[in-house]
Amino acid sequence: VMEGRINTTIISTKNGCCSPRHEGVAVYDNGVKRGNVTSPHTGSNVIVATKDSNLYWGYNNETTEFGLRKLVINSSGIREIDNYQGLIDGFGIKIKFFHNKIYSTNGAVIDVSNTVPQKVGQINLTETFGIGKDLVLGDSLIYFGESLNDFTSITTYSQKDFVQLDKLLIPNSKGIIKTMIPWGNLLKSHFALVTSEYIMILRD
Secondary structure, X not given: OEOOEOOEEEEEEEXXXXXXOEEEEEEEEOOEEOOEOOOOOOOOOEEEEOOOOOEEEEEOOOOOOOOEEXXXXXXXXXXXXXXXXXXXXXXXXXEEEEOOEEEEOOOEXXXXXXXXXXXXXXXXXXXXXXXXXXXXXXXXXXXXXXXXOXXXXXXXXXXXXXXXXXXXXXXXXXXXXXXXXXOOOHHHOOEEEEEOOOEEEEOO
16 A cells, blocks of 8 residues: 555555466556556566655565566656565565665665665575565664464564574464564564465564
């Protein structure tokens, strides 16, 4: 949902039959699509908003091109203005934006505050489950969740130097992580952990 415009949504679309599935990113106002959309096939399978409501970033997590794309929105729709490769690599990776950086679920940290984005860090992930992964960003911490079968872990890392600080193991936690959603006051690191079978609310 676009910042300040609750009836405007930016959606990465996909087909239901073929691979690659990406069918372009589109802007909808009250359910009506604006004319300009990005190209299909290789494109932004996952997208994130920035502090600028007209600027988005997208990542191709479906084909080996693995491009990080800069997307700009105007009254006509949305267009891709740049594509950067070699910054994030991997299938099925999710991205999050916080304080002018893009954080990915493979641990890569990309600074997008300048004209050309630059990789500025790599989180040394302690688990390599690869089936269920997501992350949320607090004011100074990175919360990284991973799951496999009946085991879930939440590991915290410093946003300053990306080193591991703590780890919470959640045994007998059925289901695979689908997403981690921040809520309330991020300074207190509130978020919800959503899996294929339950929703866990973490308050502290």
